[in-house]
Amino acid sequence: MQPRPVNMCEEQTVSLVDILQEDEELEEEASAVLAGSDSDHCSYPQGYVKRQALYACNTCTPKGGEAAGVCLACSYKCHEGHDLFELYTKRNFRCDCGNGKFKDLQCKLHPEKDELNTLNKYSQNFFGSYCTCGRPYPDPDDQVEDEMIQCVVCEDWLHGRHLGCTVPDSVELQEMICEACMNKNPFLWVYAARLAAPGAAAQLTESQRADESNTNRPLKEPQVDDAVEPSCKRLRQDAEPSCRLKELQAAAQKAEQSGAVFWPSTWRSKLCSCSACRERLSEAGLPFLLDESDTVLAYENKGKSSEQTQQGHDPLMSALDNLNRVQQLEIIHGYNDMKSELKDFLQRFAAEGKVVTSDDIHHFFEQQSEKRRRESCT
Template structure:
């Protein structure tokens, strides 16, 4: 291997490191990396892996938690599944003929509540291809469906991928067609939906008859309210020179039924992207709750079920862990003089390393392993020189 093959761009290293750190924070920090999640039952959402070494294609699909991927499947060929909901760790059950879980050996033979897909064999999307795909030269992001949790290429969704897609949830066309009531919601909540959705759900209908063009002040307020579609209570004014009849309809028991009655249509094809907060607008009447439960979609009423909520939990966990940094704890056990000496040494090294790397960046050069080795050798030499200068001997 030549020296050129061993070198990398400093910018590439920094960007890749930052990207990997953010991804790890979002996915992994929300799960326990030390203890098998099996005792927790069907975890609401967690990072999962499939082991191609232990359960290859042709066998039974199985998933393992984050901790088991580290402790029980180290060095194995793993498929990263990102996160899945309501899943119980399979590691060591009957699907693993030659492996016993090191963290939680006492497990049932099978987790009947788990749901599996082709993702557990390392393929994704309607095209059933691996990711990354060595044979695919098209740069395309993959987006996870809220319901089936499969990952699909943007170009295979059958719709235009919106801007700020990371702030929206997506339901694939297959899941939309499987749960057809979602198309009714999509006509009002997704895409170019009316801004007056709330008014449509809570609107009071008014019928007005006017006998003269002039209004008393109270009647004028009512007329203004009616024109703005604002809700007002029954109002009559016998002394006024006009007569206003106001009829207030009872609020519907089911939002879904009212939306169906409006009969607003949209093309029922392609995936659907849902804006932030759309789950809170779904009907939660007893009938709809029963239907969602029977369809296995009760989680749609839970705004904390989202991947974004999971990622925020992981980031909060990481911040708490950083607050308990072992290095800072060690510093607390040192006296004031020792603390100042260590902080001084750290700041010196950070400044010198920054200046060292800045020279490479300014000249457009790459940093080689030999450059880094020489830098730290110089640091050690300077440190030894400072120590030797400060030594005194008695004769």
């Protein structure tokens, strides 16, 4: 979530570079979030979807009522024209559209639904409130330009200035766990001392920095002397690997336990997956932390890949199926010529750092019309 302030003036002019960059960013963001979800079919039959784009309808389930979330397709087909809160993505959620939480609305895509989805988890986000400050997004009363970052555990969005730590420069490549979730699961602070990203809240104390070279070494199993170690004990150790978490606790590596913590992209693979730790994560409702495909980055990459695969299915090309071969070629050539000429026309403005005005665009299409008239007369 990144605020995009707009400055209004009597005559708005922007550079072509700004237009192209903004358009590219919006398209990439939309592809990343939406391409991983189905825009035509309600996700309800899939059960509790691992991760999907979600919306809350302020028109159907306003604040004061029960929280509910709807999938991408239902936001289009069942809630068109409604006041929707974009929730970005949530994990393990089943579409609520038209169930018992909706008084006067029936889902158009999948009417037969259980009264409630008991495993869904809801938060203040479903009523348009975010962060520890509980403010809306975008916030008309907040003049501070600040990005919002999602906690990978509670999945709330927090202002960067309310995290209680320094936000890393490469934040888009890292995952964040807010201070409240860290304190709720104190064993995460043990990992934070070893795995947290530099510059985040988990900073080693001066006395611990002396051992930094040792703490940065990869974790490894204790060495066993084969000559004296009983074979039965060696087999038992092979079957029950040592607990990484206990090794870190024994090493007494502690971080300053305050503020949110940022984790590098590979941190999940370094968590202990022994049976005791798996049980601990399950009891805490955090088994997904051992799943690297659970990350928003993995979901976004899947969406981008899906979008790139579908780019070849141009709607114009689909319409050409009803035309004969000669007509198809004429239209395709004309379409490609116009795209190429428009691109060249705009690139001249970009190269010279000039702005494109409405008169420039009108002039371009007038030239195109004149060109077609000349060609039709020959």
